[in-house]
Amino acid sequence: MDPPQLLARYVSRPDCGGSPFWLDRDGARCRQLAFQTCAPDGRLPAGRRRRWHRAPGGQKAGNGAWPVVRCRNKNGATGTICSAEVARSAPDGYTLQIAHISSNAIAPMIVAKGRFDPIKDFTPIGLIGITPHVLAVNAKSHLQSLDQLIKYGKANPGKLTFMSAGLGSSPQLAGEEFKRKAGIDMLHVPFKGTGEALNALLANEVDMTFSSTGSVMQHVQSGRLRLLATCSPKRLPSFPKLPAIAETLPGYEAYTWYGLAGPARLPAPIVAKLEKALLDMQKQPDFIKRMSELDADVKPMTTAQFSEFWKAEVTKYQTIIRTAKLA
Numbered sequence: 001m002d003p004p005q006l007l008a009r010y011v012s013r014p015d016c017g018g019s020p021f022w023l024d025r026d027g028a029r030c031r032q033l034a035f036q037t038c039a040p041d042g043r044l045p046a047g048r049r050r051r052w053h054r055a056p057g058g059q060k061a062g063n064g065a066w067p068v069v070r071c072r073n074k075n076g077a078t079g080t081i082c083s084a085e086v087a088r089s090a091p092d093g094y095t096l097q098i099a100h101i102s103s104n105a106i107a108p109m110i111v112a113k114g115r116f117d118p119i120k121d122f123t124p125i126g127l128i129g130i131t132p133h134v135l136a137v138n139a140k141s142h143l144q145s146l147d148q149l150i151k152y153g154k155a156n157p158g159k160l161t162f163m164s165a166g167l168g169s170s171p172q173l174a175g176e177e178f179k180r181k182a183g184i185d186m187l188h189v190p191f192k193g194t195g196e197a198l199n200a201l202l203a204n205e206v207d208m209t210f211s212s213t214g215s216v217m218q219h220v221q222s223g224r225l226r227l228l229a230t231c232s233p234k235r236l237p238s239f240p241k242l243p244a245i246a247e248t249l250p251g252y253e254a255y256t257w258y259g260l261a262g263p264a265r266l267p268a269p270i271v272a273k274l275e276k277a278l279l280d281m282q283k284q285p286d287f288i289k290r291m292s293e294l295d296a297d298v299k300p301m302t303t304a305q306f307s308e309f310w311k312a313e314v315t316k317y318q319t320i321i322r323t324a325k326l327a
Contacts, residue, residue, distance in 0.1 A: 036082050036097045078166040079103025080112035087121035091263045093270040098128070099261040105313040107168030110327050118314050123266035124307040126259060126278040129296035131212040133174055133231035133254040135245065138204040139224055146229045146248055149208070153184030160186040163206040165194040173317060174210035174231060174254035176324040181249040201225065212256045213295040231255065257313070258296070259306055275303045 076082075083103045089095040097104075099122070108118040135146065143149045153160050162178075164171035167190050179186050189206050191197035194215055200206045202224055209216065210231060219225040229245045230236050231254035245252045260278055262271075281287050282300045291298050301309060321327050 034095045036086050036095065077111050078107035078168040080107045080115065080168070083108065083118075083122075084112060084115050086261070086263055087116040089263045091123070091265040091267065093262065093266065093274070095263065096125075096274070097122075097261045099124070099259040099310075101255075101257045101313065102165075102169045104259075104261070105310065106170060106173055106317045106321075107166075109314075109318060109321055110168035111166075113327065119311055121264050122310075123262045123264055123271060124259065124310045125261055125266075125271060125274050125303055127299050127301040127306045127309060128258045128260060128278070128282075129291050129294075129298050131214055131256045131258075131294070131296045132236060133171070133210050133212050133256065134216065134227050134242075135178075135208060135210055135229045135231065136201070136216045136220065136225045136227050137208045138201060139226045140204055141207065141226065143207065143228065146243060146245065149228060150182050150184060150248070153182065153186060157185040158187060160184070160208070161189050161206045162186055162208045162210060163189045163191060163197045163200055164209070164211075165197050166190050166192060170254065170256050171197075171209055171211045173320055176326065177252065177254065177320055178210060178245065178249070180320075180323065181252050210254055214256075217295060257299075259310070271303055 079100055079102050082097065083099075086095060086097040104118055104122065108116065135149075137143050143152065149160070162171075162175040164175065166172075169190075172188055172190065175186065175188060186207075189200070191200060194211075197206075197209065197211075198215065198219065201209055202219060208228075216225055216227075220227055227239065227242055229243050229248075230239065231245055231252065233244060233246050233253050235242060235244050260274065262274075279300055279302070282298050288298055
């Protein structure tokens with residue numbers, strides 16, 4: 001069971017505030033609870049395939065009934081098509097989004113200029129988790145270490161390439177910030193989605209990627225890709241010998257975050273119910289296990305904390321985008 005279904009389970013419990021808000025007025029039927037998701041740069045906690053889910057007990061009358069849940073993966077324009085649709089939806093709690101760093105903090109300023117406001121048009125509910133990024137190259141690459149990569153880049157400006165799943169994605173911004181801090185010139189090669197981008201790296205058609213662990217680890221384990229460094233501030237416990245880029249370039253950090261959000265002006269009682277359900281869910285062993293399988297760290301935040309985190313992320317990437325002249 002993935003996060004949308006787990007969330008439906010916990011938000012429908014009586015101790016989350018009585019009758020679920022998605023029941024019709026007569027209490028006899030469940031309306032469809034839609035989770036809009038996108039997967040612009042790797043595996044998404046909500047799942048990558050478009051699927052219909054019905055939680056046990058859905059459409060039953062009474063307190064604690066579970067809703068019918070539709071988990072819809074809507075890609076395109078680095079996830080901003082999904083974000084725009086949620087931003088335009090009615091603030092009734094029936095349409096929610098698994099918000100993403102690319103679709104909700106970066107790409108709105110590069111891809112979806114003016115179509116929606118990344119802060120004003122959404123109601124942040126809570127942070128679900130964070131996935132670290134890593135610097136990976138093809139296993140046959142001549143680049144054997146981070147130091148060698150930087151030296152080669154300085155000696156050969158413009159010759160190195162890094163890929164991403166599209167304009168405005170977190171791997172693109174991770175690469176742009178690396179370029180700035182390392183003082184080297186590299187060419188960004190955007191693709192239409194993670195699959196195309198990874199295929200290019202696996203074919204050794206591009207030199208590297210700054211992608212989430214969920215995107216590349218299966219290929220690292222199969223021996224087709226090789227890790228040069230982690231983009232976390234410190235070394236990952238699972239890879240203690242893998243250096244952090246921050247050891248060479250102080251202050252460097254790149255990651256992907258996922259959160260729960262709805263359209264702007266979502267009523268406070270609905271936000272409170274969803275916030276409580278999400279925080280409860282993040283304590284459960286089945287959820288923690290599922291997130292671990294997806295290479296994501298659970299990072300509980302209250303609605304107020306997530307709202308401040310979201311605003312800070314948008315501000316941070318606005319600065320990087322202006323500095324790199326990406327928009």
